[in-house]
Amino acid sequence: MSPMVRRALTLGLFGGIAGIHVSLVGIVNTFQTRDLIADIVTIGSVIPMLIAIMVGWLAGRAPRHAAELAAPTALGAGAVAGAVTGTILALLAILVDSVSLTWILVNARPQLATILQFEQGPVVGSVLLIAGGAALGAAGAVLHILPGAIARSIAMAGIITIIVALMEPFIGAVLRNVELRAIEGFLYDSGGLTLPGFILVFALIGAGVYGWATRGDRARARVEAMPPDRRRAAKIAVYLATIGILLILPQIVGQRLSEVIGTVGIYVLLGLGLNIVVGFAGLLDLGYVAFFAVGAYTTAILTSPASPVFTPELPFWGALPFVILAAALIGLAVGAPVLRLRGDYLAIVTLGFGEIAREIFKSAWAQPVTGGAQGILSIPEPIPFSRDPQSIYYPILFFCILAAIAATTLASSRVGRAWNAMREDESVAEATGVNTIKYKLLAFGLGAAFGCLGGAFFGAKIGVVFPDSFNILVSINALALIILGGMGNIAGVVLGAFVLVGLPELLREFAEYRLLIYGVVLVVMMLLRPEGLLPSRSRRAELHEVKDEDDDDMYADEVGEETGRPVVTA
C-alpha cells in the first residue's frame, strides 16, 4: 500500500473517531435544534461534514518536506479519507439504530442515526454518507489546489458564516433594535440563515478576506506612503471613529449583548494585565486570578454595607485608590517570593498562589472579613453609573482604553525594552545593566493593577463576590485569550477576549460543550497559527523565521563565510 493511501486511510479513521466522539457526547443532537440554512441544513448535520472536509484537507496536504501533491493525487487522497470517515459514521448510525445503547451512552439514540443518515433511512442514508464523505473530503483537498488566497477566503467565509448563523438570536436582535427589520427578514428565518442570506454572507466575507489577502499589502503600502501629517490625521480619524462607535455601542446592541460586552471588557482588562506579565516580561503566571480576586474583595469589603468590617462604607470610586494600593501589595507579595524562579517552576508556584488566594477568602479564619463561602453581598453601583449593562459599560470601556494606552506606551519605552531583554535571556539582560528584580516586580505590580481593576468592576457589575467565582478557569481564560489573540498585541487581546469569553456567553445553549470546543480551538490554533489571530509584527516574524531559517542558519555556522569552505575550528 502506498504511503499516501495509508495516510489517507489513517486520517479517515481519525475523522471517524472524531465523528463518533462528537456524536456520542451529544454535540450533533444538540446542534440539531439550530439551522445553518433554514429548513435545508441543520448545524448538527454540518458538524460531521466539517470533519470530512477537515480530514480531506489534511490528506491532500503535502507530506512534510515534500513538494505539493499533484492535483489528482490530492483529490484522491482527500476522497479516500472522507469516504472512510463517512463509512465509519454510516456504521455508527446503523449500530445506534439497531442496538439500544442508550443505557451506557445517552446520546446513542435512534434520533442520532436519523440525523447522520440525513433522514433518508439506513440504505440511502449510508450511501449518502459515504459518497458525501468522499465528495467533502475531495472538497477539502481542493483547498490545496486552489491558490492560497482563494482557499483561505473560502475557509474563513465558511467558518464565519456558521458563526453568523449560530448568532441569529443576537444579530437578529441588533438588527431589530436599529430598525433594520428588512435586512433581518432577508438574512434569517426560523433560527437560521435563509438560502439567499447564506449565499450573501458567504460571498461578502469571502470577497472581503480575498480582497485583504490580495490587496491588503498595497493598501498598507499606500497608507505608509502618505505624508506624515496626512497619516497622523488618518490615524486620528480612525481612532475617533472607533471611539465614536464604542460610545454608542450599548444603544445599538441592546441590553443582553451589552451585558456580554461588559464581561468581555473585564476580560480585556485581565488580558492586558496578564499580557504585561507573560507577553512582555515573559513570566508565566498561572495564578493571575489571585489579582482579580483581591481587586473584587477589596472593593466589596470597603464599599458594601453587608461586609462585616469597615462600617463607614466608601463609595465605589472612593475605594478605587485602595484597590490600586492593594494591587501593588499583592503584586509584591506574589512577585517577591518567585523572583528567583524561572519558567516551569514559576508557573507551578503561581498556580499555587491562585488556589491559595481563593481558599483564604473562603476560609473560616477570614470569614469575619470576607464572609467566607457566603461571600459579600450588596456592593454599591459605581455612581453616576448603574449596574445596568448599558451603563456600567462606560467605566469599563474607559479603563480598558486607559489600560491599552498604558500598555502600548510601556511596550515601546525603556521599560518595555528591559522586559524584552529579560524575556530573552535573564542573565545577559542583567549583564547589560537591567535590574531584573526591579523590572520583574514592576511587571507583577502593573499586572496586578489591571487584574485588580478588572476585579473591582466585576464586583460592581454583579453586586456580589463569592470565593468560587475566583477559580483557576479565570486564569486559564485570561492566558488562553492572550495566546489565541496573539501574545504581545493589544488588538489581539481584545479579539481573543471576544472569541473566548464573548462567543461562549452568546452560545449559552451549548454551554455544556464549552470546554470541549475551547480545547479543540486551542489545539487547532497552535497547530495552524501558533502566533495567534492578531500577532504583534515581531512575533509573527519570529515564528515564521524559525520555520524557514533552520537550514541556512546551520550553513552559516559551519561554513566560513569569507571562504565559503567548511572550516575546522580551533
Add this chain to the structure above:
Amino acid sequence: MTQAETATAPATVNEPTNGTPLLELRDLHVYYGNIEALKGVSMTVGEGEIVTLIGSNGAGKSTTLRAISGTHKPRSGAVMLEGRDIHHLPAHEIVSLGIAHSPEGRKVFSRMTVYENLQMGAFSRKGEKIEPDVARVFDLFPRLKERRTQKAGTMSGGEQQMLAMGRALMAHPKILLLDEPSMGLSPILTEQIFNIIREINGQGTTVLLVEQNALMALNAAHRGYVIQTGKILLADTAKNLAANEQVRQAYLGEI
C-alpha cells in the same frame, strides 16, 4: 628571569607599578554548588592593557569573567575596580561602573534586531545619546551596519560574535571582558576579530580576553595568565608566555 622560574612560581612581575591597577582580583573562590571552580585566583589588569587569560576547557576562564561582571558571585575574595571592592554589587550596577561582559557563546538577544541589541547594550547609560556609539560600533563592524534591522538570531556565527562585542562596547566600558570571541569562527574571521580587538584597545579601552586559541591571544595581548583547574599557573608577558616550553606544549599544540 628564566622560563623555568616562571613555570614554577606564578610571578607578579611586569604588572604596572604606578598606582592602583584598573582591575584587581584578590584570592577569588567561586563555587557552583559544592564544586569549587576557582580556588584562589588573583590577577591584575592595568589601564590600557590587553590581558589574556588562557587555559584548557573547564579551567575556570568563564567563571573568572562571571565573577568580575557579577553574573556569578564569588564566595570569598575581592574584585577591585580602581581600588574599590565591587564583588558584592549586583551585575547591573557593575556594568554602569564600567565593566562590560561579552559572554561565551554569542549570547545575543536573538529575537531583537541588531540595532535593538546595541540599544540594549547602552541600557546602563540612562538618557545619554547613543547614536555616536552606534556609529562607532558600525565603524568597527561594517557588517553590522548592513544588517541593522535584521533579527540577531538569523545572522551567522561571526556576525553574532561581532554583535555581542559591539553590544558590550555600547556600555562605554573602562574594561571589556571578552569570552572566547574566536569560538567557532573561520581562521580568516578570527584574524579579523583579533584585529578589531587591537583597534578597540588602541582607542583606549582596556581588554581582558579569555581564549582557548592561545596563540592568537598571546599575539594580541600585552600580558597573560595561564589558568588550570581553578588556579593561576603562570603569569608573564605575552611574549614570554608564547616562548614558554610548558605553554607551547600544553596550549599551542606543539610537542
